[in-house]
Amino acid sequence: MLRFFVATTNPGKLRDFSAAAETHHRERGGHRDVNASTHSSALSEPSVMNQSLLDSDVLFEPLPGLKEIPAPAEDEPTFAGNARVKAIYYSSFAAGELVLADDSGLEVDALDGAPGVRSARFAVDSQFIAAGIDDIDRLNNLCLLERMRDVSAGQRQARYRCVLAAARDGACLFSGDGTVEGEILTAPRGDGGFGYDPLFYLPEMGKTMAELDLATKHRIGHRGRALRDLLRRMPPTR
Numbered sequence: 001m002l003r004f005f006v007a008t009t010n011p012g013k014l015r016d017f018s019a020a021a022e023t024h025h026r027e028r029g030g031h032r033d034v035n036a037s038t039h040s041s042a043l044s045e046p047s048v049m050n051q052s053l054l055d056s057d058v059l060f061e062p063l064p065g066l067k068e069i070p071a072p073a074e075d076e077p078t079f080a081g082n083a084r085v086k087a088i089y090y091s092s093f094a095a096g097e098l099v100l101a102d103d104s105g106l107e108v109d110a111l112d113g114a115p116g117v118r119s120a121r122f123a124v125d126s127q128f129i130a131a132g133i134d135d136i137d138r139l140n141n142l143c144l145l146e147r148m149r150d151v152s153a154g155q156r157q158a159r160y161r162c163v164l165a166a167a168r169d170g171a172c173l174f175s176g177d178g179t180v181e182g183e184i185l186t187a188p189r190g191d192g193g194f195g196y197d198p199l200f201y202l203p204e205m206g207k208t209m210a211e212l213d214l215a216t217k218h219r220i221g222h223r224g225r226a227l228r229d230l231l232r233r234m235p236p237t238r
């Protein structure tokens with residue numbers, strides 16, 4: 001059994017990790033969806049992992065006591081830098097354990113890559129307000145729509161990026177990254193997912209990220225890809 005303590009304050013990310021563990025468990029049990037893992041869409045990839053991980057279950061648990069731990073500053077210029085800072089910082093609160101941190105966000109071509117590492121703070125940074133709305137995901141989405149109001153169809157390409165870092169006792173041990181390409185819609189669609197998912201359209205699926213079930217999001221999404229990359233890079237002896 002390989003156990004990660006996931007150090008994130010974002011419940012949407014935690015749900016994604018639970019779906020990842022279930023999918024990994026199913027595949028390990030021999031119920032791999034052959035169509036899902038081998039078909040040749042640019043959105044899919046074979047889920048090859050190193051043998052020791054194929055032979056073990058992967059468990060993701062929220063880092064115990066996370067609510068009481070002050071969040072670290074996330075002021076690195078890259079997702080990799082922030083993921084590393086978070087993993088190292090939070091690992092000092094769980095001696096001897098593998099602690100996993102996630103830094104992720106949306107890069108929009110028409111906005112020169114914004115909001116990028118500032119995705120969680122996009123509306124705040126932009127001093128964007130909307131009457132009667134204080135939910136931060138909704139404000140971020142409205143801010144994104146406003147900033148893209150004059151961007152024509154065909155110029156709305158974007159990507160989600162995710163970097164995961166695993167640390168133990170203050171040392172970052174390995175990391176993984178994943179990307180998924182899409183387009184920003186002019187109005188939200190779907191009520192699954194979190195954050196920008198209702199605006200993030202996947203042309204090859206004909207759906208937004210918020211219209212996908214969690215297993216599909218894990219298969220094609222940035223977080224699932226980053227996780228498979230991290231598991232692949234893990235040394236066999238851990």
Ligand SMILES: O=c1[nH]c(=O)c2ncn([C@@H]3O[C@H](COP(=O)(O)OP(=O)(O)OP(=O)(O)O)[C@@H](O)[C@H]3O)c2[nH]1
Binds near residue numbers: 010102119120160198
């Ligand atoms: O709809 C979404 N579906 C996703 O799959 C996704 N992945 C990232 N994001 C956005 O990017 C920010 C990350 O910021 P972030 O990495 O700093 O995380 P966070 O501050 O929410 O939690 P923590 O992990 O740092 O504690 C988040 O808040 C979201 O706005 C996503 N939005």
Ligand SMILES: [Mg+2]
Binds near residue numbers: 074120
């Ligand atoms: Mg954060």
